[in-house]
Amino acid sequence: MFTESKFTVIVGAGPTGLTLARQLARHGVPFRIVERSPDPFTGSRGKGLQPRTLEVLDDLGLAGRFRAAGSDYPALLAHLPGGGTHEFRLDETHAPTPAVPWPNMLMLPQWRTCELLADGVPVEFGTGLTGLTPIDGGVRITLDSGETVDARHVVGADGGRSTVRKLAGIGFEGETHEDERMLIADVRLTGLGSDHWHVWPGEGRAFRLGLCPLPGGDWFQLTAPPSPLSPAALVAAVDPSITVTEVGWTSEYRASMRMASRFRSGDVFLAGDAAHVHSPAGGQGLNTGIQDAYNLGWKIATGSPAVLDTYEEERLPVAASVLGISTRLHDRHVAGDDDAMRRDDPVLRQLSLNYRGASLSAEHRPSPGPVRAGDRAPDAPLNAGDRLFDRLRGPHATLLTFGWTETLPDLPIPVHHVPEAAPIYETTGPTLLLIRPDNYIGCATHEVADILTYLRRLSL
Known part of the structure; x- marks a missing residue:
């Protein structure tokens, strides 16, 4: 034992x-x-990584590998019952900003x-x-x-x-809604382009079939209402020119x-x-x-x-x-x-999810700005040519100082003077922000004593 x-x-x-x-x-x-x-999971299942998750992966040193393996979500192409197509997106593509380097969902099976x-x-x-x-x-x-x-x-x-x-x-x-189910399957096929997420509406506003191209190969994720038909037959029913050549992981989702x-x-x-x-x-x-x-x-x-x-x-x-x-x-x-x-x-x-008001969120400033204790720590470009996320990466807590000129005591965590990030964090006056190991702002203050107290709370 x-x-x-x-x-x-x-x-x-x-x-x-x-x-x-x-x-x-x-x-x-x-x-x-x-x-x-007995073996690792083999299906596509949850295939979308949100921007906040990409930041977590960056902190773990994995963001580059994930971005290389994944892809942006393609536009959807609806194949209309009366003929013709309609292209649209679930969400518009967002441009990176200094505070948010990865603003779009990444697709990865x-x-x-x-x-x-x-x-x-x-x-x-x-x-x-x-x-x-x-x-x-x-x-x-x-x-x-x-x-x-x-x-x-x-x-x-x-x-x-x-x-x-x-x-x-x-x-x-x-x-659990037993009557609300969805068939999900990973399929290989021929006769369909991989530059769109293809959907076939049914009668009225019903959904009939979806085929989403997955990055890193020639697989598609098939979604459809439950049916006695095989995945190959479901695809052939909407377009006989598309041929399913292989069916991999298959599951039936219950709501x-x-x-x-x-x-x-x-x-x-x-x-x-x-x-x-x-x-x-x-x-x-x-x-x-x-x-x-x-x-x-x-x-x-x-x-x-x-x-x-x-x-x-x-x-x-x-x-x-x-x-x-x-x-x-x-x-x-x-x-x-x-x-x-x-x-x-x-x-x-998930960038706006926060822990404001929780016991580990210590906001001591009498007039805090929009970025407060409990919030995700935004990224920022730094004068040294790196990014603030580079300074935060790792298992440690980090102290950020803005406009601070006083001598700080020896601390068991890294300290970075980042006045150039003040516009993003919207700090006013000499400010100290203690960033937790999960890159949320733990303590925001104008007093060193608050930081020392907070570090004792974290057993650091």
Whole structure:
């Protein structure tokens, strides 16, 4: 039996579990990551990475690899029932800004996202969880191999049917609409260009078929209402000139909108689909899970019970808000609204999600500007020729100073004087911003004493 006071067991090797593993690894926290499935995931499933997720990947040193493997979303081409076509976009293409270097969603099939995140991560495939018992100072788990493991923390990142959540006795509130289903399949085909996301409307405002070209090969993601017909027959029914040559991963999605009643029970935590499941409308679920892991990883590394208490405080309201957004988009589809396909709400990019008012967001300035404690730290070009994100990248917290001339005490974190970023952060007067390891503003102040107090809170 393995025992280690700081050992964490991650259950589930999807995007959430793999992101957490990378977070723990760079913080030097020992972990094991187990996955019940015998092999890595092979389907396209969640294929959209939001701008905030790209910033997370940049902080993990992976943004370049992801951008090289992915592609921008193409325009949609509707093949109209009466003949002819209509081109449109879910959202307009946004130009990069100094504060937002990657403003558009990146398309990448989920299997490739998992592959890139898993590179170098020692996943134990074919290993499931069967038992979970709280013990003094941690959790004792039993694996389906019969092995017993004593862990300091256990994180359930094992999907909507989470074994960890069930064994921890945490409720999963919400609804599953059995009558609202969608067939999803990965197909290879001939006779169709890959420069558009092709859709075929049905009668009235009904949806009949969609074929979205996936980057990195000649695969398309097929979506259609459930049918007794095969994917090949569904495609042939809308256009006989298109021939499906191969069918890969296939699944039938059921509309589920649920959220765990708690994200923590003692030393057991939930993240990703184990904590919240969404409609795929708006591309929120996978991205929210990655950011759960990004939030939780550094907090586990602090070893501070008080800091760990803030995981649920911060992430549960965010998940509830995002769940509401994706559910409203789903309901528009079901109702056949004219704007059901639009994805131009800036909230979907997840850049505006914040932790304002939470206990780790210390705003001490009497007159703060629009960028406040609890907000995402924006990027900015620096006079040295690099970017602010370059200074923030890594597992450390960072202190940013604006117009500061006083001598600072020795601090256990990097300090960067960045007055050239003041227009983006809209600071006034000598200002100190403590950026947390997950690149949210933790403390905003005009006083050094506030920074020292905050660092003690983070056990730094």
